[in-house]
Amino acid sequence: MRSIVGDDQVVTAEDRLAPYLDPYSPGLADEYAPSGAVLPASVDEVKGVLGVANRFRLPLWTVSLGRNYAYGGAAPCLKGSMVLDLSRMRAIEVNAELAYAVVEPGVTYLDLYKFIRDKNYPLWIDCPDPGWGSVLGNTLEHGIGYTPYGDHAGHQCGMEVVLAGGELVRTGLGAMTGNPAWPLYKYAFGPTLDGLFMQSNFGVVTKIGVWLMPEPEEFSVIEMMFRREEDIVPMIDALRVLRLDGIVPTATIANWMRIAAGNTTRAEWYDGKGALPQSAIDRLIKEMGIGYWGLRFGLYGRETIVAAQRQAVEGAFSGIEGVELGVATYRRGEAIPPEHATLAGIPSVDLMPLNWLGGAGAHIECPLVVPMRGAQFLDLYRRRTELFNAEGFDHYCGLTSTTPRSFINTGSIIFDRNDAEQCARARALGKTLIEDAHKRQLSGYRAHISEMDFVAAQFDFNDHAAMRLYERLKDSLDPGGILSPGKQGIWPKALRKAKDAKDDKP
Helix, strand or coil: CHHHHCHHHEECCHHHHHHHCCCCCCCCHHHHCCCEEECCCCHHHHHHHHHHHHHHCCCEEEECCCCCCCCCCCCCCCCCCEEEECCCCCCEEEECCCCEEEECCCCEHHHHHHHHHHCCCCEECCCCCCCCCEHHHHHHCCCECCCCCCECHHHEEEEEEECCCCCEEECHHHHCCCCCCCCCCCCCCCCCCHHHHCCCCCCEEEEEEEECEECCCEEEEEEEEECCHHHHHHHHHHHHHHHHCCCCCCEEEEEHHHHHCCCCCHHHCCCCCCCCCHHHHHHHHHHHCCCCEEEEEEEEECHHHHHHHHHHHHHHHCCCCCCEEEEEEEECCCCCCHHHCHHHCCCCCCCCCCCCCCCCEEEEECCEEEECCHHHHHHHHHHHHHHHHHCCCCCEEEEEEEECCEEEEEEEEEEECCCHHHHHHHHHHHHHHHHHHHHCCCCECCCCHHHHHHHHCCCCHHHHHHHHHHHHHHHHHCCCCCECCCHHHCCCHHHHHHHHHCCCCC
16 A cells, blocks of 8 residues: 555554544444555555455545544444545646536535635535535535535536446546536436445545536525424425425525524523423523524525515515514625625535534434425424434424425434433434334435444335345445445445344444
């Protein structure tokens, strides 16, 4: 390995391996510790590393930057794996006329934003919170943002992949040497391959195309507060119509705790054990001057179009009693303040506020994909609130609509990672949330490394036919089983019997 990438780029010392542990681990960091890390800087070096790994049957856990916090960070599913860290691969190419970028794994949202700004290109990116993660890595994990380009996988076009055996493949029109439409048109002659390499362990993605958003003439931020828990029903139903009509491009909803958690702590409102009682929640909402729910989105385009969209939005929500609506509008070239930055594709480096319980704040996620139906979601929300409260946690809830028909429902479990008892309760709640969702025939779209097998097992149609297909692909594309064993519950043949014998993990 050292002869391929250089002595300093093979990491085995304990202090240098610390960043590859799960930073928010709920008491499980040692169970998912890597044995080392290797940092190639080019496709040729990736090929060389894969050759060594195949020769010695060394499992490699591939990360772009390893900042997939709340889901395991850079830590591998299989303890003792070596992390294949692609953070040194940082090339950026941007075409301003056709509004796309081609990036390598080490390019962060901040890097791409700065590159575009320094070139004075009239383009916006879409970024998650915070913006220090990898553009490529977030896209492969089906990450989401806040502008009309918030579905990151949906705005990916063209991919370069090194297969386990070292073969270099380009998907789509990239399969033709020099085809200029590779980052412009998603499909090609034959099957579409890009999806095979998202949330999978079938290859090492070294480059992707990403569509960018032309800077709009005008940009309006719409922020609303709703007073009652049950207001979520007419609010979602009104939003669904606006999304299907193409008036609202994407939207986020936050409950009282998600609104409050960045500005206060639980101890300021209640010093008893368990979750906040309703009386404390009511007092918090009143004294902080917030709603039970907040809704936030941007409108983008030409001045006359944005004005008509604002009018439609105001009409759609006017029938909900007590709704408070605020509007902030910016013209092209005007400075956008930090509180509205992510809606304009400006990356932030602020981490999610985790001081609600004090101590060493951490969180894990159990995000569900849910239909955009108000009454159905209220029922789900109340049930999940019961489950959070039963384990002594307050329900931190958010909804992001990156498609007009569904939400990603995040349910953040915030805990003190230095408190063993809280860690145990957080793990128990995570498993309970997954089990309860399965009873409702709902599923997450991502999972913490400790829950990947458990979530994968929920996909049980026709006796787990999809997983059997994934395993056939794994055996064909990675016969040595070296790439990210266990990712998304997909294990190489040699480890499947061990996994099955211990149910959730090998």
